[in-house]
Amino acid sequence: MSDGGSSRAYKNERFINSPDARELRILAEYIEPQTRFRDFNVSDTIVFFGSARLLPMDDASKKLEAARNHGGDVAAAERGLAMSRYYEDARALAAKMTEWSKGLEDTSRRFLVCSGGGPGIMEAANRGASEADGINIGFNISLPFEQHDNPYITRELNFEFHYFFMRKFWFIYMAKALIAFPGGFGTLDELFESLTLIQTRKLNKPLPIVLYGKEFWDDVLNLDALVKYGTISASDLDLFHITDSVDDAFEYIVGQLTENAITKPGGIL
Numbered sequence: 001m002s003d004g005g006s007s008r009a010y011k012n013e014r015f016i017n018s019p020d021a022r023e024l025r026i027l028a029e030y031i032e033p034q035t036r037f038r039d040f041n042v043s044d045t046i047v048f049f050g051s052a053r054l055l056p057m058d059d060a061s062k063k064l065e066a067a068r069n070h071g072g073d074v075a076a077a078e079r080g081l082a083m084s085r086y087y088e089d090a091r092a093l094a095a096k097m098t099e100w101s102k103g104l105e106d107t108s109r110r111f112l113v114c115s116g117g118g119p120g121i122m123e124a125a126n127r128g129a130s131e132a133d134g135i136n137i138g139f140n141i142s143l144p145f146e147q148h149d150n151p152y153i154t155r156e157l158n159f160e161f162h163y164f165f166m167r168k169f170w171f172i173y174m175a176k177a178l179i180a181f182p183g184g185f186g187t188l189d190e191l192f193e194s195l196t197l198i199q200t201r202k203l204n205k206p207l208p209i210v211l212y213g214k215e216f217w218d219d220v221l222n223l224d225a226l227v228k229y230g231t232i233s234a235s236d237l238d239l240f241h242i243t244d245s246v247d248d249a250f251e252y253i254v255g256q257l258t259e260n261a262i263t264k265p266g267g268i269l
Contacts, residue, residue, distance in 0.1 A: 029166040033159055037174070040156060044261070045114035045137060045174040046097050046253065048090055049190050050121025050181030050212075051083075056091075060084035086181050086213055087124045093179065093212075093246045094128030094136075100254060102134055104262070111176060111257065112137055116167075117158065121181045123150035130154075137174075139167050168193060176261045177253045178209045182216040198239055199232075208256035209240040210249050217242055 015021055036042075055063065061084075064077040094113045101111040113129035115122035117138025129136035130152040138153035140160040149158055161167040172194060180191045191211075197203045211217045226232040243249050 026163060026166060029161055029163055030169070033170055036157065036159075040135070041108050042112060042137070042157070042174075043108045043110045044176045045112050046101075046177045046179065047171050047175045048094060048113065048115045048121060048125035048179050048181065049183060049187045050086065050090060050124075051183040051187060052116075052118045052120040052122060053184075054083050054087045054120040054124075054182070055080055056124070057081070057084040057088050083182065086216075087121060089212065089246050090121050090124035090179075090181050091128035091131070093249055094125040095132040096128075096246065096250050097253070098129040098132035098134035098136070100250075102132070109135065111261075112157075114139065114171070114174065115153075116140065116186075117149050117153055117160075119148065119150055121183065123152060126150055126152035139170055141167055172197060172203070172207075175207060176205070176257055178207065179212055179249065179253070180209065181212045182220075188220075195236075195239055199236055206256065206260040208253060208260075210252060211240050211242045212244070212249060214242050214244045 009015060016024065060077070060081040064074070064081050066072060067074045067077040097111065098113055104110055112135060113125050114137040115125040117126070117140030122138070126136050126138055127150070135154040135157060136152070137157045138149055138159065140149045140158070141164060142160060142162050149160070159170075161170075168190065171190065175194075178191075178194055180187060191209075194207065194209060198207055198209075211221075223232070223237060227234050227237065241249075241252050243252070
């Protein structure tokens, strides 16, 4: 039957991108990922948060050499090289978690490494999982700068969101553990929203959180001050585990998952 020159509403890009269709766009960012996860038999994730600005150690070394040889910002390049250890640690931890996950006796794909899909720590996580021959997930976000999808995400599980809140929903809904590496506003936002959901018992599942990089987190967060002033309870400091060690982070997360999640697929938010 002819459309008589008209177009179907769902093919009308002007309408789909209009304020009137916002509910449809939000719903699409819920249903489409859900469909892909079902099709690929994905049950849950281990989420890596962290800065998009951190470089692999070899790239940071080259940048420092170039700064020294060509009159660049040597101090910034030295800082970049020092911070690159977190890229390499995230890469190693993601590989270790992936190898462990692949060894589980389960027909579903469990505890897949998941990141924000961009460069820096996000790339390191997807890269480590890929190097361990594991499928992995990237939840990218449309931004005017910094963010672009990294090449290590499993192609079929590479998402791009428009809405931050839908991206956050999928981060937390699928997560069985969170690892926060040094990062900026985005990392802090994601970390504190996760802690808030746990503290207020909006999550009905255990969600172990690791803060990776003791010196960084001790400098950036003075949560003891919140206890001092009575705005959080002393017991809230037990909601996360701080470490500087790939092996310690791995053992802590595996211990928590073994106790609380191995026989409990999925999650409810």
